[in-house]
Amino acid sequence: MLxxxxxxxxxxxxxxxxxxxxxxxxxxxxxxxxxxxxxxxxPRALVDLVVSGWGERLRTRPxxxxxxxxxxxxxxxxxxxxxxxxxxxxxxxxxxxxxAWSILPTVITYVAMSSLLGLWPVVAPxxxxxxxxxxxxxxxxxxxxxGAGHRRRMLARHGYDAERRWSSPxxxxxxxxxxxxxSAYAAAPWCxxxxxxxxxxGGAGGLVLxxxxxxxxxxxxxxxxxxxxxxxxxVAIAGTVAAAVVGIAGIALLGRLRxxxxxxxxxxxxxxxxxxxxxxxxxxVVAMGAMSMLPITPMVLAAxxxxxxxGAPLLLALAVTATRRARRDEGSLWVVxxxxxxxxxxxxxxxxx
Amino acid sequence: MRRARPTGEVTALVLAALADRDRxxxxxxxxxxxxxxGRVSLGTGxxxxxxxxxxxxxxxxxxxxxxxxxxLRRSYRITGNGRAVLADEISRQxxxxxxxxxxxxxxx
Numbered sequence: 001m002l003x004x005x006x007x008x009x010x011x012x013x014x015x016x017x018x019x020x021x022x023x024x025x026x027x028x029x030x031x032x033x034x035x036x037x038x039x040x041x042x043p044r045a046l047v048d049l050v051v052s053g054w055g056e057r058l059r060t061r062p063x064x065x066x067x068x069x070x071x072x073x074x075x076x077x078x079x080x081x082x083x084x085x086x087x088x089x090x091x092x093x094x095x096x097x098x099x100a101w102s103i104l105p106t107v108i109t110y111v112a113m114s115s116l117l118g119l120w121p122v123v124a125p126x127x128x129x130x131x132x133x134x135x136x137x138x139x140x141x142x143x144x145x146x147g148a149g150h151r152r153r154m155l156a157r158h159g160y161d162a163e164r165r166w167s168s169p170x171x172x173x174x175x176x177x178x179x180x181x182x183s184a185y186a187a188a189p190w191c192x193x194x195x196x197x198x199x200x201x202g203g204a205g206g207l208v209l210x211x212x213x214x215x216x217x218x219x220x221x222x223x224x225x226x227x228x229x230x231x232x233x234x235v236a237i238a239g240t241v242a243a244a245v246v247g248i249a250g251i252a253l254l255g256r257l258r259x260x261x262x263x264x265x266x267x268x269x270x271x272x273x274x275x276x277x278x279x280x281x282x283x284x285v286v287a288m289g290a291m292s293m294l295p296i297t298p299m300v301l302a303a304x305x306x307x308x309x310x311g312a313p314l315l316l317a318l319a320v321t322a323t324r325r326a327r328r329d330e331g332s333l334w335v336v337x338x339x340x341x342x343x344x345x346x347x348x349x350x351x352x353x
Numbered sequence: 354m355r356r357a358r359p360t361g362e363v364t365a366l367v368l369a370a371l372a373d374r375d376r377x378x379x380x381x382x383x384x385x386x387x388x389x390x391g392r393v394s395l396g397t398g399x400x401x402x403x404x405x406x407x408x409x410x411x412x413x414x415x416x417x418x419x420x421x422x423x424x425l426r427r428s429y430r431i432t433g434n435g436r437a438v439l440a441d442e443i444s445r446q447x448x449x450x451x452x453x454x455x456x457x458x459x460x461x
Contacts, residue, residue: 009398012398013398017405021405024401024426025427026401027377028378028397029397029423030424031378032382040382045396045397045398048396048397048398048399049396049397049398050399052401052402052416054404055402056402112419134401249414
């Protein structure tokens with residue numbers, strides 16, 4: 001029996017490595033124990049396990065550029081990194097990782113715009129409420145996306161049968177590559193997040209612009225920090241208009257990309273791949289309802305409704321179209337919930353269990 | 354075929370430990386310790402990180418797999434490509450060792 005601390009140290013290795021070699025390594029520990037060799041059980045040996053494990057993680061992960069393309073644009077990874085992708089998609093932390101990366105543009109844009117408008121790091125409660133609403137939208141977007149079978153779609157995108165489990169990685173090179181996904185579809189999550197981020201910044205800027213007397217403040221214990229907004233009106237106007245324009249453009253672009261995918265690039269029999277996308281606008285609609293219950297001003301809510309309202313009809317139309325296609329191609333709406341085979345181009349690797 | 358030279362002492366030692374016959378994990382650890390006169394004692398993590406890399410590079414391969422007293426034992430053997438890499442590494446080491454030895458003798 002391997003000592004608990006050594007077993008714990010083994011977890012430094014990636015899952016794919018442990019599934020292939022952990023039993024063998026336990027055998028080495030057992031051999032060493034039988035031989036009275038204590039060098040493998042000391043503190044240095046444990047440090048060696050941890051350092052080697054993390055070294056293996058770093059060695060086998062995709063390069064930064066490839067990783068960013070995969071995480072932000074859902075690009076397919078080259079075949080040598082498919083084992084890494086299996087670990088990533090099968091991880092319990094997958095949801096958290098996707099959420100963190102989806103709100104990253106939101107956070108960066110918010111901080112940048114707030115700094116420009118002189119709000120950062122002092123945060124007005126009303127702005128915080130707006131930001132909270134954006135986070136709710138992001139959470140719902142990711143949640144609905146994953147809940148609709150994002151893991152399956154990611155597997156199908158890499159050419160694996162999405163109906164199979166991902167806990168048993170296939171041999172690298174054993175499966176033919178699937179056709180590349182439409183880049184327009186791949187860019188959708190990032191565009192959506194960016195659009196929301198810019199809307200948040202625009203909302204914050206608009207708030208300051210229209211209420212110049214507003215004094216942002218935050219209370220930390222008994223100490224209240226406050227200061228006046230000392231930006232010039234011109235900068236505020238330019239920032240707000242730019243944020244709003246780009247935000248609206250982001251939503252429009254998102255809608256256009258999705259439209260192109262659904263209407264033009266959708267392969268026969270794979271309508272279900274487009275359906276999860278419709279959950280994102282559904283999440284927006286739900287979040288809008290939730291936002292109306294937050295203690296934020298009616299003006300902010302009205303502005304959000306005007307901006308988002310422009311894209312909502314298009315997105316809803318896409319949802320209806322995609323649903324009709326799914327019923328026509330699959331004869332069932334269960335596909336919406338990922339209960340049916342995903343992706344006409346998915347393979348059936350024999351070595352997947 | 355890839356013929357890059359080993360990047361470190363661990364790689365060379367593991368290849369050398371497998372040069373004369375197939376060995377399993379713990380036997381490799383013991384052989385490395387013996388070859389280096391007890392100077393190098395590989396940790397399990399270092400060994401298996403190296404085995405993974407060497408297998409990927411095609412310098413070693415699994416020769417047999419058996420369960421002994423409930424323990425999985427996988428033996429490895431060096432490939433032809435691995436032998437060539439090891440030979441390159443040995444000649445490289447010999448080259449700089451002889452050069453260093455000559456300078457040391459000249460200084461004396």
